[in-house]
Amino acid sequence: MPAPEYLRSISIGQYIPRDSILHRMTPGTKFELFILLTLLCLLASTFSGLLATFLFLLFLAILSRIPLLFLARGLVPALPFFLIAGLSRVLFAWPGDNSRVLLVLGPVSLTLDEMKGAILLLVRSSELLLAASFFTAITPESQIACGLEDVLAPLKRVGFKPARIALAVTTAFRFVPIVAGEIETIVRAQSCRGADFGGRKRGILARARAWLPLFVPVIVRSLERATTLALAMESRGYREEGRSRYRTYLPVPGEVFFRAACLLFVIALLALEAVL
């Protein structure tokens, strides 16, 4: 294992601060948008459906004033992999493929279904990637727990408590740097004692034994920390019901209309796809 400097490499998503109407919307709306976009990418099964999804994404990106170049750049490292996957779709014969053969090159034949499948895979994966990086670009980390709570709020009626999930997510955000630091400390400490994380040992049992002195303390200490934190919160009078927020997000004018329009657009698009 290389010299541990773990804290540096931690980043989940990339927030792009811009003063746009989308950035100012409530976190719940941003989550809703992300869910709608992902649903569209997964459920759209035709080229025109995926094209409409792409145009929708483009519209949102322009509205959010996020440079399109930034989104496109995120796509670049993934594209070769999507292409390879598309290619493997063409190279391997897929069972039950009786469509028209377009091209034969030695043992490899390109059929209509293979071509369609490969292109759909490529477009769909790229759009999913764009949707995810778009979401992290408009949503700072501090809004994620809050947005999650808001978007899960309708589940309250069936006895589900979104606040608990939000609390878990907030705790996780707080704990990640601590745990990463602790992993670093333990790796150094155990290396001083001659622990071998480098992988000279052969065999799965030897490897598992090498990892135990790292894994067990990390988990046990984070469980201990969690128990202490829960006790501390309880003794300071934490209660689940009727909590207010440190920061409240007010909807921007027209946000309700925007949400309804997006929802309607997605439903209409999917319905249109199902009919055609």
Add this chain to the structure above:
Amino acid sequence: MAVSSSLRKSIVAGALGAVSVALMFTPAGYIPWLAGASLTVMHVPSIIGAIIEGPWVGMVVGGIFGFTSLFRAATSPQGPIDSFFVNPLVSVIPRILVGLVAWGIFSLFKGKMRPLGAGLAGIVGSLANSILVLGTLVLFGAIPLAVAGSVFVANSIVEAILAAILTSAVVMAWTGMGSGGSRSKLSQEGMEGSELRKRQEKQ
């Protein structure tokens, strides 16, 4: 003082979720294995959460892990298959189900033979993770079935054994089963490193 169980569960879910995420971002989550491929133990915290605090905790830990891997795949993919984790059917749903499966297996033992139960839950939970992730990758068309099969044989079975050992060790360490008498929860708080080490040495 008894901590209300729902509060403790939320916090434990968050703490274990943080371990999953921290493992993902540090080399500690990747154990070097044959030919440059590496085994992963990042899903083990969700199995442990399901065993010690119930299915919901396991599922929330899995959810935190899954979403992190989704957004990470979108912004900084690390390997050829990574990019396909932008699909929540690949990255999120299987990880949420891991906790449920592990809890189901562990609860079959009804609290008896905990080390064995935890080990089996680790094996089955880990296999469920591999099968669901590889299965959805195949269904999605990202990799051919043959590749998924060889990854399963080369990596997943070993990963499952590893998960079993780690799960069982952690669950025994936490519930005090391995070191003879069980500790009360309160006496575990404030336990310092030396005590902790002693307890691990006993195992």
